[in-house]
Amino acid sequence: MFKSLSKNDKYAHYGYLFILPFFIVMAIFIVYPILNTIYLSFTVWEGATIPPEWVGLKNYRRLFQDFLQGGIFPQSIKNTWILWIFNVIPQFIGALALAILLTDKHNRIKGKEGFRAIFYLPNLITMASVGALFAFLLGHPKGAVNDLLVAFNILKEPFNFLQNAWATRLSISTILTWMWFGYTMIIFMAGIKAIPEELFEAARVDGATKWQTFKSITLPQLRPIMTYQVVTSIIGGLSMYDIPQVLTNGTGAPQNSVTTMVMHIYRQGFTNYNLGYASAVAIGLFVHIFIVVFIALRFINPKEDV
């Protein structure tokens, strides 16, 4: 793309000028905060007026101790993983099945565009609103979810979802699945549409069954987009905050069973004003995400060098 403009090199410096505003903002509001968080993790800082004080590895020692003693830090890692896994497995399987269904030219489903739009809708709604809404819908003894489950005889009497650790976790995972399956489905649909039609044609000529076609063509061809989707889902899932925060009013109740890693950072930083320690937790989380993404990439693309 540069070849024809290369004789106009005298204009090149305008390039710097044009990208400058973006990089200034990025330096101040993205890059500096990251480096600053690393620095702050070696300090004790209790907020606004008192300047941070360098304490070396003290916060990390505390983090490590908390980890060994099974405190809130390891608990929050465990919670986040539970919430993510119970959401991502049904979400991906459902999204993939629906994507195949809605891109299949051989069924006569009409209004595919409409279904696609409605399935995507929950993803668009402000997470804070979704969290607040379900806090009421999951209410006990009278809430829409209990009313429905009792009306359909699935439950004999109303169940207090938000008092039980696993019920709260599975409720949040289900809400997340509900919010995200449509989004993931759209991504998969785009991936399937990008697969060359000849491949399916060839499979049909060879008399392949639907399952064989899925296993030998659709799935391998979807690998790049799967990789993208898994990586972004890990990053987004492990930095989960809004729904458990709003649904439990920031408490992570019952007994911190849904306190996520970012909720822990927020609480340490802006409720307890242990900003130095909160930074160390954030760095811990960053390292955690980095390692997991690295392993995931190895796992998905074993042959390639990552």
Add this chain to the structure above:
Amino acid sequence: MGKKGAFRLSIGDILLYIFLIGLAVICFLPFYFMIINATHDNAAIARGMNLLPGKYAIDNYLKMKSRVNIWIGFRNSLIVSGVGTALLAYFGTLTAYGFSKYKFVGNKALFWVILCSMMVPPQLSVIGFYDVVQKLKLMNNLLALIIPMIASAQFVYFVKLYLDSALPDSIVESARIDGATEIGIFNKMVLPIASPSIATMGMFNFINSWNQLLIPQIVIRDEKLRTVPIIVANAKGVYRTDFAAAYMAIALSVVPILIAFAFFSKYIIGGVTAGSVKG
């Protein structure tokens, strides 16, 4: 395909329809209950499931408004997302254009930096962000939410790809021969040509900013500057047992999005795929 006749549906197709419609109902049901409950009084909500609208919408609205004025939230959210998206549309496109058409040293490396910045979730650097905002004296200032919107990596990435294919180098050169200035070329030619991609990614970023909770919670403490998500996140605490008023507050935060989606769903879904497929 056509063997069975165009008008007959097989049993499989009917089951498929039932399944898809059932799923669509599940997607919409929580919002339905939200809207219905927002129109009933607390007694009706406490009695159990309501399937039809009630008569208390205005009462609930007045009760809700007497505690928290959600319209102030709308104003703040509109200012943040609106001004931020407008700034992003201009400076983000300028950046994309710079990368797309100027051969300067470090072009590829700097573009890589932008791509890498997409991989770091902003939740992780909130403490450092809080410190910067404080040093810049931007606490309790909507600018702390607006200005960072300019640094949207997805926007620059997608608009650059678009300009690479939609804006031929020859057009830029002939404008130069006609004596146009560089910034003049950008304002008068590049912006209009890039506008489809700006609209797609602009909408994407607008929604994204509208839905933010964590960063506004940290930066905004003043009640008069709260955005809609902060107000809704506090609804349970503010309204306590007044479920009807709380439902009304939540419904008011959601219904505008539902209406916007009804009109723009095609573009919004276009933005979702645009952000990912080429990545």
